[in-house]
Amino acid sequence: MQLDETTDISNCSQLLVFVRYVSADTIKEEFLFCEPLLQTTKAVDVLAILNVFFSKHDFDWKQKLHSLCTDGAPTMLGNKSGFSHLVKKEALNVIVTHCFLHRHALATKTLPISLIDVLSIVIKTVNFIRSRALNHRLFKTLCQEMNAEHEGPDTTIMDATEKLQAFLSKMSVWKIRIQNGIYANFQMLDEFIFENGSRQDSLLLNNLKDEICEHLEVLQVSFEKYFNLDEITEKDELWIRNPFLCDIDCIDDMDLAKDELIDLKTKSLLKMDFDSKTLGEIWSSLREAYPLLVKRYIFANQDFPHS
Numbered sequence: 048m049q050l051d052e053t054t055d056i057s058n059c060s061q062l063l064v065f066v067r068y069v070s071a072d073t074i075k076e077e078f079l080f081c082e083p084l085l086q087t088t089k090a091v092d093v094l095a096i097l098n099v100f101f102s103k104h105d106f107d108w109k110q111k112l113h114s115l116c117t118d119g120a121p122t123m124l125g126n127k128s129g130f131s132h133l134v135k136k137e138a139l140n141v142i143v144t145h146c147f148l149h150r151h152a153l154a155t156k157t158l159p160i161s162l163i164d165v166l167s168i169v170i171k172t173v174n175f176i177r178s179r180a181l182n183h184r185l186f187k188t189l190c191q192e193m194n195a196e197h198e199g200p201d202t203t204i205m206d207a208t209e210k211l212q213a214f215l216s217k218m219s220v221w222k223i224r225i226q227n228g229i230y231a232n233f234q235m236l237d238e239f240i241f242e243n244g245s246r247q248d249s250l251l252l253n254n255l256k257d258e259i260c261e262h263l264e265v266l267q268v269s270f271e272k273y274f275n276l277d278e279i280t281e282k283d284e285l286w287i288r289n290p291f292l293c294d295i296d297c298i299d300d301m302d303l304a305k306d307e308l309i310d311l312k313t314k315s316l317l318k319m320d321f322d323s324k325t326l327g328e329i330w331s332s333l334r335e336a337y338p339l340l341v342k343r344y345i346f347a348n349q350d351f352p353h354s
Contacts, residue, residue, distance in 0.1 A: 048079075048108075049116045050130070052088055060084040062096055069345055073331045090130040109134070114142040144204070203348040205284060215270055222263045225256050233259075287330075287344050289321045304339040311337055 049065040230237035286293040298305040
């Protein structure tokens with residue numbers, strides 16, 4: 048279950064809830080409901096709204112809940128009175144995750160003063176777009192016309208983890224390039240320097256290089272602090288991505304799922320499917336032949352990485 052408490056343009060707090068669930072051995076993701084928080088926005092208020100909703104539908108959500116993803120606000124994650132804490136008191140085995148995107152926003156707060164002006168303009172632009180429904184619709188249309196890619200539904204923790212790992216690895220390379228006067232990873236900056244002949248101003252460029260390198264160093268440390276990728280990444284996750292690339296010893300000999308993995312690795316025709324289809328499509332089609340592996344796939348991919 049994914050929760051996000053936000054304030055709309057009429058200054059009213061809204062609670063949005065999304066769910067992922069298993070249906071016919073397939074993971075489905077749907078918007079569940081949106082309810083206003085009419086008075087206070089405390090954790091007990093959030094819990095009360097959920098209890099009322101599920102009671103109306105005669106559903107024991109606390110017994111069915113596997114994981115909970117929140118936006119990381121004190122209301123949600125408070126150690127003593129946060130919503131997550133209240134839920135864990137009644138659902139002891141629930142897994143609580145902190146939204147990847149909100150951690151990303153926290154990490155950007157490490158920007159040095161000299162570079163913060165750019166981010167401030169971006170924030171004002173986003174607020175302008177989100178402030179009116181018309182602006183939002185026009186911007187959405189613009190993105191579609193530009194074929195811009197944005198994170199959509201069905202994103203898994205595995206997807207988000209891989210992107211973060213790649214981003215952290217790239218930052219070290221970007222720093223080396225900047226130190227050598229190569230700004231290709233910062234396209235607009237590179238074009239500005241080229242068009243304005245600023246390459247001749249060595250003092251200005253040296254100061255700029257120092258500031259960017261310093262920011263990349265601090266940003267990398269901050270990301271490693273906010274994101275513990277070792278805890279998120281499962282050791283046997285590779286077989287889920289592509290069983291033909293993994294070692295069968297990634298599954299313990301005493302685990303019956305290993306028999307299914309050995310059998311699956313011999314099916315050469317399936318190898319093309321893992322190169323051309325989505326994981327959801329592939330594993331859903333294998334639920335009868337490899338039930339144990341499909342169950343593991345579902346367990347590893349049903350959690351929300353962000354709210």
